[in-house]
Amino acid sequence: MTESSPHTTSSFAALGRLLKYARGYRRQIIAATTCSIINKLFDIAPEILIGIAIDVVVNKEESFVAGLGFETAQEQITILAVLTFFIWAGESIFEYLFQILWRNLAQRLQSDLRQDAYEHAQKLDMSFFEARSSGQLVATMNDDVNQLERFLDGGANAMIQVVVTVVAVGAVFFVLSPLIALLAFTPIPLIIWGAFYFQRKAGPLYADVREKVGDLSSRLANNLGGIATIKSFTAENREAERLKASSEAYVDANRRAIRISSAFIPVIRMAILAGFLATFTVGGMMALEGSLNVGAYGVLVFLTQRLLWPLTGLAEVIDLFERAMASTRRILDLLAEPVHVRDDSGQTLEQPVKGEVTFEGVSFRYPSSGAGIDDISVAIPAGNTLALVGATGSGKSTLIKLLLRFYDPTGGQIRIDGQPIQSVSLKSLREAIGLVSQDVYLFEGSIRDNLAYGSPGASDEQIIEAAKTAEAWSFIEALPEGLATAVGERGVRLSGGQRQRLSLARALLKDPPILVLDEATSAVDNETEAAIQRSLKRIGHNRTVIMIAHRLSTIVDADTIAVVAGGRILESGRHEELLENNGPYSAQWRVQTGQA
Template structure:
């Protein structure tokens, strides 16, 4: 015999709920439900308690109909009633007993309703919060290639709207499943005890109702999947348009973008309309089945009572309980609607959580001492999926403390090399070593905390200047923040601001100029004090003053650290110890500025163009 534990009760309730709602549902919904239950194993105690309160509430809820029948029996039969057989002989004492029972039943129903509402809603809040957190934590581990193939709006929609959709189902739908199941079993049991023949007739519409629920569920599954896709596309468009509002305004494209948003919104409306049309048809169809069951009980039970084959009180119980038996099944329409929306959302959430991570943090090593910054790139190759772009068989040796530069046309592989160094991507072949240690054997935290990145596309977080500079070293003192700001030549403009370091930069730093944002990005990297500093096109989109400021900063910060500069402006790298010219993912020239000029090769040609001598 299998021991009946809390866990077995959890699975019993789960299995019964599945049978009630998804017995013939598409496999995708079943799979999503089982995956959700597997994810929620840690909440099984909460689920059991909430389900138990739902069961007890429903049992108390159907008890008043039974008391009404017993009351009728008391009035009609008095000393010969069912209550009299329990020792309460007088009709008045029987009424008092029924009144006390009524109070206790209503109290119990109210108590367990309060408890199941508290338990289910708290469970919904806890589960949705943890699921959103797990999704976000996993997204942070995913590779950069994932973000290049997914829109921000879609990801936000999954972690917000889809999680909220699941919460709405747990708030009400799960309780409806359990209480419908309890109503059918409990009321059906009473029916078969009082009159098996009437019970058979009363239960006749049940298969029709269940068939209708499953039929509409099958129809609704692809429709609600389409609804989730459309809302994700709509969220993506909203996110892109708000982020690109300056571009929209500059091209006076407000009307065009408004029309495109209206079209996306209309597609969402139409997808919902199709799903609503299917789910709304359920209640009218099932209502007639409920009517048939009620008429069977009303007519057949009435004839049996008139013939003396059925107690009048029992007939009253059957009539009142018929609707208790059948009418809750009509709410399967709403439950199915909530369930299918929730399962469509669950699939998207769990698919996101289970998206495989290509660049795994499997390293266990730490650098044995302070990182010097020696970098060795041995036969490294990497190509982006679906293209030949990338790097091919690169061999480089960068000495610790040196300043090196990479130049080349857009798409030649310069930034790809930096992404490989930071392990944003995994090389297809070859090895990258820092201080002789293979970077795949080092933890990602250890690797990246020793590399500072200043990119062309500066991202500042909404908050103060102080918070943005100290982002790489939370808790840094004001003295350290100011020192980093001075080294990056940011302090001069920060001092002129009314609130100084407490100045709010706005979303993505919109309140600052491009040059100011770039200098703060450099200060942020410097405060981190990395052994290796990477400037990826850091001066390509700034004014001459900012470029000169960054150049002066480099003269100070290059001492004692390895500096890697990717640049289009050759004037910014003339002092580099070594310059690598990259074409189509391979190094075609290397040397210092003068050496490359003397060779009159590719670098010399670019220099001639940029200095106006071509």
């Protein structure tokens, strides 16, 4: 995910992007905004009523209310009391409504943002995940989304009500006394300038805060995932220090942001004091001279506080706003990440899939490293087994990634049963392929859940049959809870060999016409390897199998063995033919069998 520079992408631009994303919530936003506005209008009304009450007490039958038909001062006070009741009731009702509307909107929007970000991330190319840490992505989908939720819970309403206060109180001021209005509003340009000044200063700092949060999350995720390695190397103290460094970097980033936002309040308070003193002093002099009604003077004094003092909270609102917009940029940047491996085809592989796989002059290079393959052509008839051998980095796994369309080739074509794989949907393609990789990933849950991951509707009988075929049932059956046994996070409660057999059983339960084994026996013991080999002899019939292996003893029965080096196929054939060729395969065989 590319972090946009806060110097080029302003917080208000981020707000505009957010509003564009949230256009489906337009009615909720309008309703919540309307309730916030009405609530604030009700909120400032009591100050006006206090001024009118003072006018009633001072002028009695000649007061403003008397001109509305209420002759006695008692009637006037009574009607003001009734109005006050309804105003307070209205304020309470609309406060309840805007709280409900804004909070529900925050919950709905944060949930949809997180879901959309996750679903979009699932569509991104493998290169995206290989270039970024999982901790950064988790921080974006979790902490950044929560930061936006916190702003919508209270900050959005606060910003709206500040604007409403300035406009509504300003209107009353100019009606009662344009001169005092000008004096009271004199500090507001300074306050607004200060708000934008601090916003510009705080924006980059809060972007840095969000970056440090991602770094800290990544450090925690990596350390907890590698706790066994940390313990085995007695590196606890070293890792604790590295985590402390990341945590301190986050604290320092926050400290810089807090220093800027905290400086805002004292500056604004002095500007507010100047405006209040102007109203208090000049208005008092005008009231003494008789050029200003005493009740109006009371209204102006009370409203000056109502106008200016809430602006001290602007610093906190801007602080919340900046944090939220920094998070919003990261979320929306993730949503804007382009998907290069497109899934635009609605076609499916012709059924039943026979499993014939053809690589025709396929070339590919990884953008980051430049490694890859060049002009590889190989045909695997349906039901045959192809074994790929070669040194690490020769391009074997790249062929598998291209077959699964984790990447698209830069040249050439891959076909299944004669159909170009780019012409069929990813779902149709990947449903036809079962993958068993060296790095087995088991999800937290039971053995049953993991075996049925690719076939959620499978019965226990089908699960057990697949486990028996993969020679995994014997150890599953011996466990106290059998299929209900919890595997732990990433399968930590099972041995490597057990995880590998479960991975094979999971692929078999899917019953794919094409089975891919990416070094599935490289990290297991001899007993597990022998068990997997027996399984492969049973399951290889009527199924296309593509194997990547370092141990040549596991592939001697393959129909075709291809030796890959430097991104090219050096030689191919059956085991006996390659030994007779006395080439790279024969040399490797002699080394592994101790004949060299």
